[in-house]
Amino acid sequence: MRSIDNSTELNNSTLASSELQDNRSNAPVVKLCPHSAGVSCGSCRLNELCLPIALSEGEMQQLDDIVERNRPYKKADHLYRHDEFRSIFAVRSGSFKTYVLSSSGSGRVTGFYLPGEIIGMDGIADRTHANSAVALEHASICEIPFSQLESLSLKLPSLQHNFFSILGAEITKDQKIHTILSSYSAEQRIASFLLGVSSRYARVGLSPTRFHLPMTRGDIGEYLGLTVETVSRLFTALQKKGLISVDNREIALLAKDELRAIVGADEL
Amino acid sequence: MRSIDNSTELNNSTLASSELQDNRSNAPVVKLCPHSAGVSCGSCRLNELCLPIALSEGEMQQLDDIVERNRPYKKADHLYRHDEFRSIFAVRSGSFKTYVLSSSGSGRVTGFYLPGEIIGMDGIADRTHANSAVALEHASICEIPFSQLESLSLKLPSLQHNFFSILGAEITKDQKIHTILSSYSAEQRIASFLLGVSSRYARVGLSPTRFHLPMTRGDIGEYLGLTVETVSRLFTALQKKGLISVDNREIALLAKDELRAIVGADEL
DNA sequence: CGTAGTGTTGAATTGAATCAAGTGTCGTGG
């Protein structure tokens, strides 16, 4: 029922609206919790990590006008499937994974997206998403129709600049993963992954040393080119070494420097 | 003398200019061989694969005005090192590889760039190139200063659109490699790589079935996360199966369909 | 409270790496 294949998209009209309802009607004036659907770019807690960086108030308003804030997604809801490209999405709360179903059946995870990050740039070139995106937990997003973003970028130099930067950052990130997958051992991959998640949480103001992993060990394995078993074994091994503590999906990084030493250098 | 580390950059004032000299002074009117330094975007054989797609003549002229056509690079010359970002580059002839020197010393190749392809997008986000780029053979490029490209993109919607597409294509490509590295066997990686090179040559009008590889087996190995020995063995094995013919770096694809069958699906 | 999905652990297997010893190729200088 909750598998990737047969979940109904966006079927949360009755169920999931409850926790959001209370915020719907207020016009927010200060930065709001990003779970809120009533948030605007100007009031969003994440606006300095997202497209609006360095935009004036008036410019932000123009961006705000093209942003669509859909109802929230629940676990296993698809944000998009491998299909027509229309928008890019900014994660406001929760998390997503993107994946491709290889012809041989089994999927491979191509990315995880946490709050403040942008999904869907894989569709820009071909006007077709190369992968599918699915919520790992309750999540909300801002949808930014691409053609409108293009038009607006012509008018707002800062927005164009920001979007170029975001695309460039995605390229840099993907190339870092390339290096990781082509040369790191399983232990290095896991250490790198944990450090990467850590700094991504830190970016949005959450603890870089204690966090919850929204994805399964299997997801992590597919992402890093390892099997579930290997991921599990390494979590255990790193815990035994005292570098991390693992309680199911609750992770604490106890010795970041030693994790960095394992990786040798950069994070994921 | 010709190693990555100690080559002098751009020291080809006397040596390499000879083969280009003859074209320097003519004002070209029809599409020229891309080796020519006298080429303009309007007359470039590759203009329909590059930034100018769908630009009007006047627009193309404006783009042309910001493009710098440097003197050619010879084998092992660096286009840029892991350092300050200023420009992106379009390969006009020859080929380049990009690589990072991992902290543990040994480098990893992150990409190969053939004529009609764009290098340097890894520097957009941080204003610092994440990797270094070096010529694999005699090569020439068009340098496009990024800040000028940004300015011009604000004025020319088609140019902005093209550049978004090019960035998006790089992202899609990198994610495909992610899948390859995280789930393909050595044989699948090599088959995928050869098919990928094939279609990239086809794109610029060269034979998709007989081509020259500008990179070493070692480069291919670093790129695909394999050792030289494995690459070599698999070239031999695929030849024994009759799927390819290998003569040093001259490759012929004899049975593309069977190569595709090995990969299972998409190319690199 | 049962069932499906998730996670752990152990033992056996294997694909690719490593180690090792060559041969082939190309550019350079004598």
Place this chain on the structure above:
DNA sequence: CCACGACACTTGATTCAATTCAACACTACG
């Protein structure tokens, strides 16, 4: 033009890290 030296490439034998196969424990939700 040939000989030299530096890379580039190949092939074989051995090793090892991670996968595969297998059995079981946890947990969380309907």
